[in-house]
Amino acid sequence: MESRQAILDLFAEIVADPYPRLREWKARTGRKVLGCLPMYVPEEIIHAAGALPVVITGGVDNTSLAEAHMPNFACSLVRSNLEAALRRELDFCDGFVFPYICDSMQSLSELWPRTVQNGFKHHILLPARLDTIIARAYLLKEFQRFKEALERLVDAEITAVALSTSIDIYNRDRDLLQQLYDLRRRRPGLLTGRQVQAIVRAAMLMPKEEHAELLHGLLLALEEREANCRGKVRLVLSGILATNLNLLDMIEEAGGVIVDDDLYNGSRYFAGLGDRASDPMESLANCFFNMMPCSTKHNPTRGWAEYIVQMAREAQADGVIVQLMKYCDPHAFDYPGIKDKLEAAGLPHLLLETDLNRRSLGQVQTRLQAFFELVRGV
């Protein structure tokens, strides 16, 4: 059994440079890799087709190539993925899957074949409504359309048994990630924010079977000792996608400790176990409709703002850091409502306008310190 540190180092390595491993996996297995744009692509169907779904989250430092193809007032998720593709960094992918989540992702999906590559591309048109049973029948047909497209790609049938098996594999990894997050809530600081982020990100970049093995080993190897988080400011991170590892270090250096998050590169990715419905497609649909409240999906009865407050209370957080990606319209529209709910709940919060690149965060340090002083003073 690998030691705790060895497993953590491996996850960090995978995240720092994932693509050589993926190329090696392709060469070894002869199977296909499909790049999935965030969020909510039903990876289990891809897995059941024998291909490897990989979530590509962008995050390059400059987007000079992308600028020629798209105005700069697009979010960094869209621009940096376009940039990565134009730089040929994603050539190892045999195709790409775009989820229907927002106008910018739709635009990227449309630009992609004419700009980047003309291979397999599927735009999975997930319903935007979670508030009506009508959307469910539509989603099942859309899953079917995706399944058929994948069957044509791999020239093989995706059986119900294969899909159920894939769901079980995914559920195992989800369950382990859930255990990791439960552990972090009980003993914050046991792992650094950077370490936890690497674990989640690695799940997006390798076969789930392998990830689950490593994570299972890690959870066993974690010592049964209290993490020292006395005097630290307990924080929840809230946002859609926020992959800046330097920011996590900065939060901890300033005296903060992360107790929970609702990020897609966090708990949102593994939320919702596919249940054991008899039909695997129904199981996937259940998972979709039970998703954590999301800015990109319409559901008046279950708001994200209330969810954040509940999450913060359950994790006994002292405050919330809202990471708002610049030019993310859905989140920016939700922010005033989130702000109001947090204030009404007496939860201090800091709004950080972010993007995905790894630039230095000079101004953020000052703001973090001021925020911590405010929280401690309360």
Add this chain to the structure above:
Amino acid sequence: MDTRIYPRLTTSPKELMALHYAEARQAKVEGRPVAWLTGMAPVEPLRAMGVAVVYPENHAAMCGARRVSLELCEAAESQGYSPDLCSYARCDIGSVITGSSPVGGLPRPDFLLSCSNFCMTVTKWYEALARSFDVPHIHIDTPFAGDGPNPAAVSYVVDQLKELIAFLEGFLGRPFDRERFREVVCLADESGAIWGEVLRMGRRVPAPFTAFDGFTHMAPMVAMRGTQATVDYYRALYVEVSERAASGVAALPGEKVRLLWGNIPIWCNLKAVPDFLARYGGYFVASEYANSWAFRLDPDDPLRSMALAYSTVIPNLSLEQRARTWVDLMEDYAAHGFVMHSNRSCRPGSLIQYKLKEMVETRTGALGVIIDADMVDPRSYSESHVIGRLETFIRTLSGSV
């Protein structure tokens, strides 16, 4: 000095639009239901049930045109709405917050109806309104139609329209008026047909009607579709424009360069672009934008024809379909070039533009130009940038036609 470059049409939508807003206010006073709708939401069932409707987008465009949009946007921003967000939404939210408006404000909605066919941003805007007014918000999800509608998506939209009708029955406490609905659908179809005919007159050389005339005259089609008054309006407009056409009256005397316009107009500085280009004999004969409302409905199959029409508006179609639409328009209208507005706060309209421009130029051999501005936020308008780009463009183009 007379700043009018070309003779204005006498038919004007001002009175009809004033009536539209007055009717909504009157409905509120009398306790009759009022709904706010997105620009391309399926209004016909609401009309059939006598719900008074208003269009915040139309109102926001007016705020832009009347130069009051800046303070409204700033009011929304002071509540935490990012300045990067859709300026229609900021303007509207700002108007709700301050109560300030060039038409006395919109009457408070009893419910909200959004449809994501033009963009998904409206869903979020209307969610914000729903929080603010604490009223029901019905959203019609029209999945991206790609190269053409897919049967599953059309069924989904039809089912949502049935759900909308059920909502109306429940909310208003009376059965759906199918007879009146049929009438409304006929009227909407008829005005769509006549509006399409009016727009097609821009194909004539010289054109008696410009795309910018279109931006003014489209208002009843957007906000009063399904009424007899709208049909009468477009009949009158058609008569006036065809008389001009018959006598060879040109909207721009001495027209030299015929152009297409793309994206939402720069409402907050509407005349700047056409007036500048007119000096070089250039003017707009058509727009992808105004054409969106020239759709047809089938009274014998209303829900399905509505689902199809509403799902296949140009912004909900693939880049390929958009390019083909542009190429067809360029040919039909004998256009020499085109101007695309890179609308800063409208991501769905603008992110694919560089590629779209390239495709249109390649397929037609015509020259295009992209100008950066915003539909109602004047802070994104820079005269030196816009005029600078247009000057190079029009000089090149007029030198070669």
